[in-house]
Amino acid sequence: MPLVELRDIHKVYHLGGEEIRALDGVSLDINEGDFCSIIGPSGSGKSTLMHILGCLDSPTSGTLKLDGMEIQNATPRQLATIRNQKIGFVFQFFNLLPKLNVLQNVELPMVYSGLGGRERRERAMEALRHVELENRSKHRPSQLSGGQQQRVAIARALVNNPRIIFADEPTGNLDSHTGELILDMFRGFHREGRTIILVTHDPEIAALTSHKIEIRDGKIAANLDRTLAGLDRPIPAAV
Amino acid sequence: MKLFNAIMIGLKDIWAHKYRSLLTMLGIVLGVASLVAMAAIVKGMENGMKESLVAMGGVDKVRIEDEDVPLHQQHLEDQAPGKTMADVLALQQNATLVRLISPEMGLRNDVVRRGGKTAYPSETVGVTRAVLEMNLYEVQHGRFFSDYDQEHASSVCVIGTGIRDELFGAPEEVGEEIIPIGEIIHLNGQPFTIVGMFKHYESEMTRKLRELAQQNKDKQEPGIQRRTGWRSQRWDAFWRKNNVVYIPIRTMWVKFRSGAGREVEMDDGSIVAMPDPRLDDIDIKVRDFDKIQEAIAQVKNILMITHNGIEDFEIDTQEDRIEDINKNIRNARMSGGIIAALSLLVGGIGIMNIMLASINERIREIGTCKALGATGTDIFAQILVESVTLALLGALAGILAAFGLVQIIEAASPTQNSPVITTTPMIIAVAFSCGVGILAGFFPAIKAARFxxxxxxRYE
Structure with missing residues (x-):
């Protein structure tokens, strides 16, 4: 059974009486352990698909199954819980809270899931160790470089041990070298068996993933799953 | 746990914008400070007023005073007996709701002399032992009159410290406290032996003045000290209390009243002196303050019998004075409270303004928190907690400022009744600030929760 299952997803916006079909009958499966990329030009419906996959938005019609649960009709509160428990977000602009230090930023998802202080701190430190930033736990985000900030954001995404890690242009705001390091990190998570969905407009980055979904005009233009095609092979450590 | 985190994040945000938060809180700080300080000043005023009320004999004192007979009894006016010892006896035997009766027979045109010095007492009265409890006097030196003095109409007197100051010298002037027990003074020409002297009574204000004067003694310029005029002092309840001369009531009757108490003009124009058995005052204290109305009715009934049904008296309680004091206090509180409340409201609007600005510049942060799993309720609580924290910090600062303000007021006018800071206005101020914080945060919090x-x- 796939981890994510989209069936005939439509999303329609009304803008000044005009109907905009952002998604027009999208169906796709994402399996557990996939390293999946969503690629497409701006205005293609890529962002809308990403929001629906990330449970930030609900579709107009169609069914969405995540980890065996149908969630197309979930309330905002239920969606918040799903985001908190099942999804880890990594953003292009890192989106760390500037007034909190690194440790507190990483603790934040666990605050919303209501975990106790001691356990929060232990798990946050563990996650920071994973991204090799445990010695920066008391720093403010503004005191870190872009790559370090993104690593903190990754630690924050991992800390609740989500089923899916969702990355929206994670290297878009970094220089190419730092971007490589961040991508390496994602490859590492993939090897550990985590499910990763990477949204990008860069075909080179998309080429590194095992499952490539190309979207155009609200429809899926290409869906290439190398795992299914028997093309699964070790992904090169560096490009 | 979540609440604690919300408060911590709120505190951090306040700290991150120190100056902005400070300015925002200023409205609340001033409102709370003025509320608490105002209440303290009013409390000081109240204490001063109550103090002089006690100096006059306390709240449970009831006076029976002379009053013109009512219109329908005018033709009986010359039959009106006035207050006499017969009334006192009748009340003592029959007024069960009264615990203390103090008859007073006054001396008119009273002057005390000793050597070349003259004093004009606030009152010279013949009294019984009951006067001590009635007017709240304490004999500090010597003794009060004995039953023997009463029975034999001895020429003895107990004086207040003011009379001593006039005739023998005040401690401030002569440098030592003179206790004139055994000395003889002349009361309207009659020699009297001083057997006792009362304690010195003073208001908090005069005590402070005296202490201040003592401190500044070294700095005082040489020359003749000018005494403040007695006319102004006459209005002071404490001055009156210290300048009494009390003699046994029987002595008053024998020496001053039985021969020529009053003068009556005869038909031919000649003036004839007659004995005058009338009392100037009958003061009573009721047994139970809650039953004061019943006690007054009882006293009135008894007096109507002894006065042959002629209503030539009036019963006057301190209630009017208490009512006056309470009214003044209420008014002062009300006006101060309204000003403080308005100030707090303005402070609240300031907080709302800042919270709205704050959520607008944090839209992306709020979006991030929501992506990380914060529910609308989480965001709502966060904003509300920040607003309330801001208001409460302001309230705490305001209470501290109130203490400072009160110190300044005390330093600026050391002789006034000092302001007394009480906890009730603090609790009210903090509760009100909390309410203002909730109100001010409510709208921004809802707005943020609905983002x-x-x-x-996406917001840039």
Whole structure:
């Protein structure tokens, strides 16, 4: 059974009486352990698909199954819980809270899931160790470089041990070298068996993933799953 | 746990914008400070007023005073007996709701002399032992009259410290406290032996003045000290209390009243002196303050019998004075309270303004929190907690400022009744600030909670 299952997803916006079909009958499966990329030009419906996959938005019609649960009709509160428990977000602009230090930023998802202080701190430190930033736990985000900030954001995404890690242009705001390091990190998570969905407009980055979904005009233009095609092979450590 | 985190994040945000938060809180700080300080000043005023009320004999004192007979009894006016010892006896035997009766027979045109010095007492009265409890006097030196003095109409007197100051010298002037027990003074020409002297009574204000004067003694310029005029002092309840001369009531009757108490003009124009058995005052204290109305009715009934049904008296309680004091206090509180409340409200509007600005510049942060799993309720609570924290910090600062303000007021006018800071206005101020914080945070919090996570994340 796939981890994510989209069936005939439509999303329609009304803008000044005009109907905009952002998604027009999208169906796709994402399996557990996939390293999946969503690629497409701006205005293609890529962002809308990403929001629906990330449970930030609900579709107009169609069914969405995540980890065996149908969630197309979930309330905002239920969606918040799903985001908190099942999804880890990594953003292009890192989106760390500037007034909190690194440790507190990483603790934040666990605050919303209501975990106790001691356990929060232990798990946050563990996650920071994973991204090799445990010695920066008391720093403010503004005191870190872009790559370090993104690593903190990754630690924050991992800390609740989500089923899916969702990355929206994670290297878009970094220089190419730092971007490589961040991508390496994602490859590492993939090897550990985590499910990763990477949204990008860069075909080179998309080429590194095992499952490539190309979207155009609200429809899926290409869906290439190398795992299914028997093309699964070790992904090169560096490009 | 979540609440604690919300408070911590709120405190951090306040700290991150120190100056902005300080300015925002200023409204609340001033409102709370003025509320608490105002209440303290009013409390000081109240204490001063109550103090002089006690100096006059306390709240449970009831006076029976002379009054013109009512219109329908005018033709009986010359039959009106006035207050006499017969009334006192009748009340003592029959007024069960009264615990203390103090008859007073006054001396008119009273002057005390000793050597070349003259004093004009506030009152010279013949009294019984009951006067001590009635007017709240304490004999500090010597003794009060004995039953023997009463029975034999001895020429003895007990004086207040003011009379001593006039005739023998005040401690401030002569440098030592003179206790004139055994000395003889002349009361309207009659020699009297001083057997006792009362304690010195003073208001908090005069005590402070005296202490201040003592401190400044070294700095005082040489020359003749000018005494403040007695006319102004006559209005002071404490001055009156210290300048009494009390003699046994029987002595008053024998020496001053039985021969020529009053003068009556005869038909031919000649003036004839007659004995005058009338009392100037009958003061009573009721047994139970809650039953004061019943006690007054009882006293009135008894007096109507002894006065042959002629209503030539009036019963006057301190209630009017208490009512006056309470009214003044209420008015002062009300006006001060309204000003403080308005100030707090303005402070609240300031907080709302800042919270709205704050959520607008944090839209992306709020979007991030929502993506990380914060529910609308989480965001709502966060904003509300920040607003309330801001208001409460302001309230605490305001209470501290109130203490400072009160110190300044005390330093500026050391002789006034000092302001007394009480906890009730503090609790009210903190509760009110908390309410203002909730009100001010409510609208911004709802706004923030309803942010669409996608819009909020995209916001630049």
């Amino acid at each position: 669409d996570p996608i819009q909020a994340l």
